[in-house]
Structure formats: C-alpha cells, structure tokens
Amino acid sequence: MAETILKMSNIEKSFNSINVLNQVDFEVKKGEVHALMGGNGAGKSTLMKILTGIYQLDEGTIEIDGKEHIFKNTADAEDAGISMIFQEFSLIPKFSVAKNIYLNREPRNKFGFIDDKKMVKDSEAIIKELELKIPPKEIVENVSVGYWQMTEIAKALSKGTKILIMDEPTSTLTKTETEILFRIIKKLKSSGITIIYISHRMDEIFQICDRITVLRNGKNVVTKNSADMTMEEVINSILGGSMRSSFEWVERKASDDRTPLLEVEKLKSGIRVKDVSFTLFEGEILGMAGLMGSGRSETVRTIFGIDPLENGKILVRGEHVKIHSPDKAIKLGLGLVPEDRRSQGLVLGHSVKENMILPSLKKVSKKNLIQNKIANEKVERLIAKLKIKTDDIYKEASLLSGGNQQKIVLAKWLLNDTDILILDEPTSGVDIGAKTDIIEIIREIADLGKAVLVISSEMTELLAMSDRVLVMKDGVVTSSLERKHIESEEDVERAIQIE
Amino acid sequence: MPSKLNDTLKKFDWRQNIVYIAFVLVLIYFSITLQEHGFLTQDNLLNIARQTAMISIMGVAMTFVIASKEIDLSVGSVAALSAITTALTMQAGLGMFAAIFVGLLTGILIGFINGYLVTKIAIPSFLVTLAMMMVVRGLAMWMSGTSPIPIINEHYIFFFGSGNVLGIPILLFWTIIIAVIGHFLLRHSIFGRQTLATGGNETAAIFSGVKTARIKMAVFMGTGAMAALAGMLYAGRLQAGRFTFGDGDELSVIAAVILGGTSLFGGVGTVVGTVIGSIMIGTINNALILQGLDVSQQMMVQGIIIILAVAFGRKKKKV
Numbered sequence: 001m002a003e004t005i006l007k008m009s010n011i012e013k014s015f016n017s018i019n020v021l022n023q024v025d026f027e028v029k030k031g032e033v034h035a036l037m038g039g040n041g042a043g044k045s046t047l048m049k050i051l052t053g054i055y056q057l058d059e060g061t062i063e064i065d066g067k068e069h070i071f072k073n074t075a076d077a078e079d080a081g082i083s084m085i086f087q088e089f090s091l092i093p094k095f096s097v098a099k100n101i102y103l104n105r106e107p108r109n110k111f112g113f114i115d116d117k118k119m120v121k122d123s124e125a126i127i128k129e130l131e132l133k134i135p136p137k138e139i140v141e142n143v144s145v146g147y148w149q150m151t152e153i154a155k156a157l158s159k160g161t162k163i164l165i166m167d168e169p170t171s172t173l174t175k176t177e178t179e180i181l182f183r184i185i186k187k188l189k190s191s192g193i194t195i196i197y198i199s200h201r202m203d204e205i206f207q208i209c210d211r212i213t214v215l216r217n218g219k220n221v222v223t224k225n226s227a228d229m230t231m232e233e234v235i236n237s238i239l240g241g242s243m244r245s246s247f248e249w250v251e252r253k254a255s256d257d258r259t260p261l262l263e264v265e266k267l268k269s270g271i272r273v274k275d276v277s278f279t280l281f282e283g284e285i286l287g288m289a290g291l292m293g294s295g296r297s298e299t300v301r302t303i304f305g306i307d308p309l310e311n312g313k314i315l316v317r318g319e320h321v322k323i324h325s326p327d328k329a330i331k332l333g334l335g336l337v338p339e340d341r342r343s344q345g346l347v348l349g350h351s352v353k354e355n356m357i358l359p360s361l362k363k364v365s366k367k368n369l370i371q372n373k374i375a376n377e378k379v380e381r382l383i384a385k386l387k388i389k390t391d392d393i394y395k396e397a398s399l400l401s402g403g404n405q406q407k408i409v410l411a412k413w414l415l416n417d418t419d420i421l422i423l424d425e426p427t428s429g430v431d432i433g434a435k436t437d438i439i440e441i442i443r444e445i446a447d448l449g450k451a452v453l454v455i456s457s458e459m460t461e462l463l464a465m466s467d468r469v470l471v472m473k474d475g476v477v478t479s480s481l482e483r484k485h486i487e488s489e490e491d492v493e494r495a496i497q498i499e
Numbered sequence: 500m501p502s503k504l505n506d507t508l509k510k511f512d513w514r515q516n517i518v519y520i521a522f523v524l525v526l527i528y529f530s531i532t533l534q535e536h537g538f539l540t541q542d543n544l545l546n547i548a549r550q551t552a553m554i555s556i557m558g559v560a561m562t563f564v565i566a567s568k569e570i571d572l573s574v575g576s577v578a579a580l581s582a583i584t585t586a587l588t589m590q591a592g593l594g595m596f597a598a599i600f601v602g603l604l605t606g607i608l609i610g611f612i613n614g615y616l617v618t619k620i621a622i623p624s625f626l627v628t629l630a631m632m633m634v635v636r637g638l639a640m641w642m643s644g645t646s647p648i649p650i651i652n653e654h655y656i657f658f659f660g661s662g663n664v665l666g667i668p669i670l671l672f673w674t675i676i677i678a679v680i681g682h683f684l685l686r687h688s689i690f691g692r693q694t695l696a697t698g699g700n701e702t703a704a705i706f707s708g709v710k711t712a713r714i715k716m717a718v719f720m721g722t723g724a725m726a727a728l729a730g731m732l733y734a735g736r737l738q739a740g741r742f743t744f745g746d747g748d749e750l751s752v753i754a755a756v757i758l759g760g761t762s763l764f765g766g767v768g769t770v771v772g773t774v775i776g777s778i779m780i781g782t783i784n785n786a787l788i789l790q791g792l793d794v795s796q797q798m799m800v801q802g803i804i805i806i807l808a809v810a811f812g813r814k815k816k817k818v
C-alpha cells in the first residue's frame with residue numbers, strides 16, 4: 001500500500017514521574033483512516049497532544065514524510081500539516097462560518113484590511129469541495145451542531161492539512177450527519193489526506209477505518225488491518241484479558257405480579273413530545289430507542305419536572321402526581337442521569353464527594369448540619385462499589401475521566417436510594433471499560449427491585465441491558481418490543497425507521 | 500521525611516490560601532517598620548477591628564452572594580437607609596427594639612426585591628443591584644432630608660457601635676458572631692452546600708433537586724440583613740443616622756470577599772478568608788495613615804493590592 005506519512009517512534013512521556021507513554025511506536029500510512037483506540041488513561045490523548053505540539057515528548061522521534069520534526073508548540077505541528085478537531089469545538093459561535101474558517105488568517109486586500117469577499121469566496125470553494133451545503137455567511141450558532149464539525153474540517157483543509165485527527169467526531173451527531181461525515185472522510189481519503197480517528201464506537205471503527213491501533217497502559221498493544229480483526233479482539237486488546245460478557249444479553253427473571261412504579265399517560269410537552277404513554281415496572285430495565293430529535297430526552301425531562309407538562313398524567317406507585325420541578329421528582333423517588341454530564345450532571349469545580357451528596361444532603365445531615373462522617377463513609381463505599389478511579393473523595397470532578405465522571409453522576413442517585421432511575425445516554429463518551437461497568441451497575445440496580453428507564457443511541461448496549469424496548473418517533477411511542485422477541489439490532493432499527 | 504513534606508506542599512492550595520500568607524506578611528512588615536508609630540499597640544489594633552467591622556459583616560453575607568455567582572452592589576446604600584429608618588423609628592419614640600426591627604426589615608425587604616427581580620424577572624444581579632444602589636441611596640437622602648437624624652438612646656449606642664465589654668469594642672463581638680455563624684452556614688450546613696452548588700453549576704444543581712431560585716432569594720436577603728446591621732452599627736457609632744453612610748462600601752466589601760479567596764465565578768467561597776481579607780485591607784489603610792499618607796494614596800494601594808491578590812490567586816490555566 002501507500003508509503004508511510006507519519007512515524008512516531010519510541011515515544012516516552014511522563015508527568016510527575018508517572019509514565020504515561022512507554023516506548024510507543026505509531027505509524028500511519030498516507031491516505032488511510034487509522035483508528036486509535038484504548039480505554040481512558042491508555043495514553044491516546046497524550047500521544048495526540050504530542051503530535052499536535054501541545055505536549056513535548058520526553059524521548060522518541062516524530063517523522064513526517066521521512067523527515068524528522070521537533071514540535072515545540074502547536075504552530076510547529078500545524079506547519080507540518082497536522083490538525084486536530086477537538087471534542088469541544090473551537091469555533092466562535094457569533095462569527096460566520098467563513099470568518100471561523102479563516103480565523104486569524106484572514107485574507108487581506110491591498111490596504112491591509114480584511115478582504116471579506118475573498119474570504120467568503122474561498123470558504124465557498126472549500127465547502128463545495130466537501131460537497132456540503134453551508135452558506136459561508138451564516139452565523140455558526142445558527143447552523144446545526146453537525147455542521148460545526150464540517151466547519152472545523154473546512155478550517156483544517158483551508159490550512160492545507162495533511163494529517164487530520166478527529167476525536168470522537170460522531171458523539172454529537174445525528175445519524176444523517178454521521179453519514180455525511182463518513183462521506184466527507186471518504187472524500188478526504190481519496191484526495192490523499194490521512195485521518196487519525198479516535199472513537200469508542202466499535203461499529204463506526206469497522207465501517208470506516210483501514211487500520212486499528214490499540215493503546216493500553218501507555219503501550220501500543222496492536223496495530224492491524226481492521227479487516228483482520230474482530231470486534232471481540234479489539235475489545236480484548238483494549239481491556240486486556242478476557243472479554244467481559246457485559247454486552248451479552250441475559251434474560252432476567254421477572255415475576256408476574258410486578259407493580260408498576262411509573263406510569264405515563266398521554267404525555268405532551270412542547271413540540272417534541274406529542275403523545276407518550278408507557279408503564280415502568282419495579283425491577284425492570286426499559287430501553288428507549290429512537291432517532292435524535294424523536295423526543296426521548298424531552299420525554300424524560302418532562303417526567304423529571306424540567307420541561308412543563310402540558311397534557312397527560314404521571315403516576316408514581318399508582319398515585320397521580322404533579323411534578324413541577326426536579327426537586328419534587330427527587331422527593332418522589334426519581335433520579336435522572338442527564339444527557340450531558342458536564343453541564344447538567346456535575347458541578348465540575350467541586351469534589352467527588354460534594355457532587356455525590358448533592359441530591360442527598362438531608363440524608364447525610366442532622367439538624368441541617370452535614371455530618372461528614374456519615375457522608376464520607378457513604379461516598380467511600382460508592383467509590384469502591386462503582387470502581388471510580390480517584391485519588392480521594394476530595395478530588396475535583398473535572399480532573400476525572402469521562403467514564404469516572406459518569407459514575408459519579410450514577411452514584412449521586414445510588415446514594416439517594418432512588419427507586420426510579422432514568423438515564424439519558426449514560427455511556428456517551430465513556431470508554432469501553434467504564435461502559436461495561438456502567439451496564440453492570442444498571443443491571444444490579446434493577447435486580448434490587450428498582451425501576452430503570454434508559455435512553456441510548458447505541459443499539460448494542462441498549463439490547464444488552466433492556467428487558468423491553470420502547471421505540472419513539474416524532475414525539476410518539478410507536479412500539480414496545482419485548483427483548484426476548486428481538487432477534488437482532490436490525491429488528492429495532494427497522495422499528496425506528498418505519499414511517 | 501522530605502518526600503512527605505513535598506507532598507503536603509504540593510497539595511496545599513496556594514490559590515485559596517494566598518490571603519492568609521499575605522496577611523501574615525503584611526502584619527510582620529508593619530510591625531517592624533511602624534514600631535515607633537505605635538502600630539502594634541492594643542489601642543491601634545482595636546481601632547483596626549472597629550474600623551473594619553462593618554465591611555467584615557457585610558463581607559460575610561456577600562461571600563454567599565458571590566459564591567452563588569451573583570453580586571450585590573446595593574449594600575452600601577442599604578446600610579445608609581437602614582441607619583435612617585432605625586434612627587427615625589427611635590426619634591418617633593417607638594423604642595430601641597422597634598427600631599432594630601424596622602432597620603433589619605428595611606434591609607431584608609430590599610434584599611427580597613433584589614432576589615425577586617433576579618430570580619423571577621431574570622434581570623442580571625449586576626444591573627438590579629446597581630439600580631437599587633441608586634434608588635436606595637436616593638430614598639435615604641429623601642427620608643432624612645439630607646440632614647443627620649440624631650440618636651440619643653444610650654442602650655442602642657452601647658450595643659450598636661460605641662460600647663466596650665471587658666475593654667473590647669462591641670463591634671468586634673458583632674464581627675465574630677456574624678463570622679462564626681456565616682462560617683458554619685457556608686461550610687457545614689445544607690444551605691451552604693446548596694449555595695456553592697448553585698454558583699458552581701446552576702443547571703446541575705437544579706437537576707439535583709436544589710431550589711436555586713430560593714437559594715438566591717435567601718442570599719440577597721442575607722446581604723440585605725447584614726447591610727442593615729452594618730448601617731445600624733454606623734448609626735450607633737456616630738450617634739446618628741446619615742444618608743452618607745456606607746458610601747463606596749460595596750466595592751470594599753467585594754474586594755474583601757475576592758481577596759479572601761471566594762471566586763467571582765461562583766462555586767467557591769470562604770467566610771474566614773473574607774474576614775481576613777477585610778481586616779487586611781483595614782490594616783493596610785491604618786498603616787498608611789500611621790505613615791502619614793492620605794486617602795488618595797490609600798485608595799491607590801487598595802486597588803493595587805486587589806490586582807496583586809487576584810493575579811497571584813488566579814487558577815492555573817489548563818491546557
């Protein structure tokens with residue numbers, strides 16, 4: 001195949017004498033899509049930060065097109081043709097698409113002023129090359145999030161990027177947007193641009209990547225053609241050791257006389273939730289499938305008292321209740337693991353402990369004064385139970401990895417002894433190790449007789465957990481499928497897509 | 500063991516504790532340089548305590564407001580208005596207790612209005628309290644007819660400003676009581692946790708069942724009440740209610756809070772830090788006076804100190 005464009009050899013990097021990368025070799029061929037995988041702490045981001053000049057390597061060499069480069073800063077890496085698209089987009093929302101593409105490199109006219117016309121024209125050309133339809137003059141915050149990413153790609157292209165690094169690019173995209181992205185990736189590839197693709201989503205990796213490199217504990221454990229690997233092999237190399245059986249569905253026994261904990265009748269709220277009815281029983285894990293925008297998140301937001309209920313009824317333990325605020329919902333025994341853990345689930349600047357006890361302050365207090373002994377003991381127990389990796393209970397939540405942060409959000413509700421747990425995309429942006437942990441915790445919660453409602457766009461895990469799957473489309477529950485009657489993911493996909 | 504010491508040093512939060520270090524350094528410096536000016540005499544130290552009491556008391560309440568990611572610029576004006584309503588009530592012959600009640604109620608009511616406008620009408624607190632600062636100062640001028648309203652009640656003058664118990668000014672007792680209550684509320688109570696969570700991430704707090712609107716109401720009523728108390732103390736000390744009381748105090752109070760280590764971006768707060776911050780500003784002002792500098796120079800130094808404190812205490816930028 002093609003020649004090697006990037007060769008990182010014997011890369012060593014330590015922080016405070018902790019070895020993060022240990023003799024890592026990483027080689028990428030020209031024009032390929034190369035998946036870089038690994039659990040949190042495996043060293044992926046450190047390796048990429050070295051490649052983009054954010055960190056400097058302790059030892060080792062970086063060769064591009066056979067020439068050794070030393071990156072002292074990000075500008076050096078950019079000059080060598082390397083760009084990275086970060087999970088948090090680095091666009092200025094109030095600027096137009098064109099202005100963002102040429103940010104800080106605006107074309108000038110002969111008077112030295114910014115040549116807006118040329119900027120728009122050049123942007124148009126790049127966008128056209130990507131076969132996209134984004135008006136370059138549109139303000140970024142007015143176009144859908146999916147297009148933000150495209151704008152980022154256009155920006156990278158305008159800089160003459162040769163190697164493009166994408167970090168979890170599909171985590172914020174809808175299905176259609178993902179398809180567009182994949183089309184662009186193929187296009188970039190055919191025009192000779194090399195892509196390093198970081199993702200936790202197995203199906204995507206196999207769909208678009210030519211080769212896969214897996215890092216574990218700061219070492220390169222495997223680099224292979226993706227055609228020569230199975231999903232299990234990849235998971236095994238990420239986890240190290242035998243594959244866990246978490247992704248296999250096991251039928252959970254359900255007694256016949258289960259009592260319904262949560263009943264929703266003809267729920268209506270806003271434009272997204274039109275007519276939603278379902279019943280959630282004790283000890284049950286009810287999955288919610290549907291496309292982005294089908295109203296799943298809005299449904300649970302309404303149940304939890306965040307969005308106003310316009311019509312319909314909610315019954316908790318058979319009793320008709322009015323839930324005007326999350327506070328009321330929590331008092332009734334509900335708990336929500338929200339869609340976005342960083343902005344909705346956690347106070348990032350606060351410690352693990354403070355976050356965990358926030359919904360349960362009364363339970364760890366006497367006469368309104370917090371009893372640290374009780375609180376610490378509960379927090380310590382949950383940290384052990386959920387295998388949360390943290391130095392101690394006082395560590396700031398923002399310093400933990402995505403998977404561990406999500407476990408804190410889960411722990412909030414375990415500490416509060418919630419009866420009805422609602423989870424909105426609980427494993428998004430979470431590495432595979434934490435993912436299996438979370439699935440197992442959810443099963444355990446249901447085994448204790450609590451009711452679980454879980455929204456997930458990842459079919460594999462939805463089917464791994466659910467006893468029953470609700471399918472939502474355009475604000476309506478279109479079907480309810482017993483898990484045992486579901487043969488494959490396609491069954492659900494068909495139900496989701498049906499007109 | 501050097502490694503253990505190293506560990507402790509690494510874990511020590513310089514950003515949060517800069518005020519204590521600075522305070523100790525300032526004390527040592529002035530103790531040496533101003534020895535013959537009588538800096539360390541009991542009289543002078545008690546004088547500092549007396550001069551900083553009002554700022555400290557308002558600072559304690561302001562710590563909650565800033566920790567919840569809001570701001571209250573109306574405290575100085577509220578102090579003036581409460582001093583006037585208290586003095587007027589006593590002048591009307593309704594007695595000391597009625598006067599205290601009216602004074603506190605004045606502050607709490609304005610705090611309630613501030614909180615209501617911020618939470619229900621959703622106007623940023625900066626604007627609400629900036630406007631309120633003017634409205635209330637104007638009201639104080641108007642009600643007093645711009646002339647001082649004398650207070651002759653001896654008990655009031657003793658308990659609210661001029662009294663000494665065991666040689667210690669009563670103002671110092673007030674400061675200590677308010678600081679201790681504030682510290683426990685912020686550090687150890689449910690209310691304190693919820694205040695910090697509200698400032699740290701309001702959405703996450705709401706999703707966790709915190710009634711953030713109520714928390715904000717409460718913190719504004721808190722600054723209202725403490726500004727009222729400060730106003731009553733000014734009145735007791737000067738034996739009159741004047742509309743000029745507390746002019747510019749809002750900035751000194753905010754400076755003390757920020758200097759103390761409370762984050763202007765919410766979510767982090769320390770009452771003890773605020774009080775130390777307030778005393779430190781007072782100490783420096785006092786020292787400058789002893790050195791023969793005037794108000795203009797005090798102001799300049801105060802401004803520079805705030806910039807230095809914030810610069811040193813700045814959170815390290817993450818990559």
